[in-house]
Amino acid sequence: MTKNEKFELVERFIVENREAHYRLSYSYVKNKENALDIVQESILKALRSIDRLDDISYLKTWFYRIIVNTAIDFIRKHQRMTVMDDDILDIHLPQLEDEMTDMDLQNAINQLPPKYKSIIILRFFEDLKIDEIAEVTGDNANTVKTRLYAALKKLRIEVGEEFRL
Known part of the structure; x- marks a missing residue:
């Protein structure tokens, strides 16, 4: 498989599963903007390291691993920072x-x-x-x-x- 073919498969996978990727990152940070940042950073990491994906059948787990690691890194970097999402209002209802x-x-x-x-x-x-x-x-x-x-x-x-x- 050529690098372009692999790139196209990864791109299609990312687009077709964007809601699942957002949901996974949101489950870590509970904030829309931060979750989107994590997804965006994960996509960049995936595209930069596409050569490390040897077997395309592991695409899902490979990309999920990137998201999970990116989310955990984000949490470590921002431990002291607390961001409240709009959903925090629901707690008071x-x-x-x-x-x-x-x-x-x-x-x-x-x-x-x-x-x-x-x-x-x-x-x-x-x-x-x-x-x-x-x-x-x-x-x-x-x-x-x-x-x-x-x-x-x-x-x-x-x-x-x-x-x-």
Whole structure:
């Protein structure tokens, strides 16, 4: 496969899956502008390192790994900076019990260390399989399973036993 063909495949993949890429980055930073910045930076990184993508069948996990790493780097760089999204107003409005449970779950997920948070997001919000998560995170499948169960245990403790993903 030529570099141009590979470039066109990557470009098509990015355009066709832009909502999923935005959703993944937003799940880390909870801010529209920052999520868009992460996606944009991830696209630049992907296009610059397109030669490292040896097998096109790993395109999805390769690009997700770039997004996850870019999001984690962004969070590290901006730890002290707190940005409030427009959605923060929703917190002050009356809420239904289900919405409160969702908010508790989201807060609990946000409190997880990055290695656990990534696995929860990729497994339950992006619907990736254990092997795909291992590819994205660079860990073996057994490590991913162990971290997944540990993260679920932490979430059950934080949210309560009635919580089930």
